[in-house]
Amino acid sequence: MKDQDYRIFEAYITGDLESEEMEQHNKKLQEDNDYRESFELYKTLNEHLKSEFENTEDLEQFEKSVSSISSNYFERRKHPKFAWVKMTIAASIIIAIGLYFLFGEVSKPQYQEVAQIPTIHLSERGANVEVYLQAEKAFNQRQYAQAIELFDQILREDNQMHSIRLYQAIAYMETGQAENAKKLYDKIIQQKNAFSEEALWYAALNELNKEDYPACKSYLKKIKPSASRYEDATNLLNEL
Amino acid sequence: MSVENHPDQYYIDGINQNESKVIREIYDQFSEKVIHFICKNNGNESQASDIIQEVLIIIFKQAKNNNLTLTCPFDAYFFLLCKRRWLNELKKNGRTQVTSGSENLSIVDTTFEAVEETLLLSAKEALFQEMFQQLSDACQNLLKTSFKINNMEEVAKKLDISYAYARKKKSLCVGKLTELVRSSPKYNSLKND
Numbered sequence: 001m002k003d004q005d006y007r008i009f010e011a012y013i014t015g016d017l018e019s020e021e022m023e024q025h026n027k028k029l030q031e032d033n034d035y036r037e038s039f040e041l042y043k044t045l046n047e048h049l050k051s052e053f054e055n056t057e058d059l060e061q062f063e064k065s066v067s068s069i070s071s072n073y074f075e076r077r078k079h080p081k082f083a084w085v086k087m088t089i090a091a092s093i094i095i096a097i098g099l100y101f102l103f104g105e106v107s108k109p110q111y112q113e114v115a116q117i118p119t120i121h122l123s124e125r126g127a128n129v130e131v132y133l134q135a136e137k138a139f140n141q142r143q144y145a146q147a148i149e150l151f152d153q154i155l156r157e158d159n160q161m162h163s164i165r166l167y168q169a170i171a172y173m174e175t176g177q178a179e180n181a182k183k184l185y186d187k188i189i190q191q192k193n194a195f196s197e198e199a200l201w202y203a204a205l206n207e208l209n210k211e212d213y214p215a216c217k218s219y220l221k222k223i224k225p226s227a228s229r230y231e232d233a234t235n236l237l238n239e240l
Numbered sequence: 241m242s243v244e245n246h247p248d249q250y251y252i253d254g255i256n257q258n259e260s261k262v263i264r265e266i267y268d269q270f271s272e273k274v275i276h277f278i279c280k281n282n283g284n285e286s287q288a289s290d291i292i293q294e295v296l297i298i299i300f301k302q303a304k305n306n307n308l309t310l311t312c313p314f315d316a317y318f319f320l321l322c323k324r325r326w327l328n329e330l331k332k333n334g335r336t337q338v339t340s341g342s343e344n345l346s347i348v349d350t351t352f353e354a355v356e357e358t359l360l361l362s363a364k365e366a367l368f369q370e371m372f373q374q375l376s377d378a379c380q381n382l383l384k385t386s387f388k389i390n391n392m393e394e395v396a397k398k399l400d401i402s403y404a405y406a407r408k409k410k411s412l413c414v415g416k417l418t419e420l421v422r423s424s425p426k427y428n429s430l431k432n433d
Contacts, residue, residue: 006412006414009414009415010407010411041421041422042418049368052305058304059297065260066263067293073268074289077285194258225261226262230260
């Protein structure tokens with residue numbers, strides 16, 4: 001194929017083909033097998049690349065869910081008595097509730113007890129790979145102030161990186177900048193993207209840290225039963 | 241002729257939407273059979289765990305990229321996909337299958353067809369990715385940016401090149417990828433499958 005043929009294929013896909021060129025293109029499709037095969041594959045590859053790069057973040061989130069559900073499942077298989085552990089936890093919650101009615105309020109769960117800050121893995125997507133690596137390292141080493149600045153750089157390049165926005169919000173939360181964290185969480189939640197459910201959970205933890213229990217509960221109640229955080233949310237709601 | 245969705249499309253939709261409840265259900269209801277089969281055929285639990293995760297990712301990609309529509313029971317489709325992936329794995333490592341195990345499910349032709357189609361699409365996509373890695377860094381970067389931003393004027397601005405050059409270069413890079421795929425022997429064998 002000549003470069004000109006690929007220009008025609010691209011113009012066809014974007015709907016920019018002039019009528020005379022369209023006529024020639026259709027004629028070649030009928031007469032030239034090689035041309036037709038290249039054109040069909042060009043279209044297929046175009047579709048493939050589109051889905052591949054559009055769904056990168058969704059795929060990462062899916063892999064994370066599957067990996068976590070798989071670990072839980074195989075752990076349960078190894079320890080069939082795990083159910084008893086769960087029942088014991090449930091029983092302690094019931095006892096705690098009983099104590100609450102007998103002796104008044106028992107202590108509320110603390111942010112430090114509940115919050116588990118994830119280790120992040122950023123696959124490079126932009127032109128500046130180095131910034132991604134530095135941001136990942138800073139976050140995982142709990143150097144959150146530095147991570148916040150690096151996340152800012154990434155978001156300036158591409159403000160649609162929902163995962164980066166979520167990690168930046170966590171970094172704000174961990175450095176005591178609760179209001180900045182809240183703004184970011186609320187933005188992710190409103191956008192209803194693949195990270196919204198996770199953002200609801202961390203937004204609730206942010207409120208827990210401020211000891212604003214009603215606000216914390218309000219976020220927790222919005223977590224859907226289908227979300228991976230549902231069980232954690234239900235447990236925390238019970239404890240609150 | 242249009243084919244009606246199977247009621248088990250629920251599982252595909254759940255995977256597509258990354259619904260943890262559905263993924264947990266799949267593990268609870270369908271993975272035991274797969275683990276049993278792999279453990280009976282030269283494998284272990286950890287390898288079964290990898291195969292199940294790989295197959296779920298294949299289904300996720302097919303659901304996202306190709307609007308996968310199920311025309312057979314999910315149980316049989318999922319098991320057969322895992323089985324085929326595991327047998328391929330054994331073949332790759334020069335080991336052979338020992339026992340056929342619990343495959344006497346009511347697997348009918350439509351399931352075989354669906355599994356074949358899924359595996360073929362997945363193999364093609366893997367080949368496309370392999371060939372994409374052979375493009376120059378400049379081409380890879382231009383294509384990644386073009387498909388992510390989806391507006392060539394913005395792409396040109398971001399990469400600091402002219403709009404006309406960005407468009408021309410994009411067509412040449414996809415063209416180069418087309419040539420790489422077409423000249424691959426793997427593509428020709430997949431095409432004839």
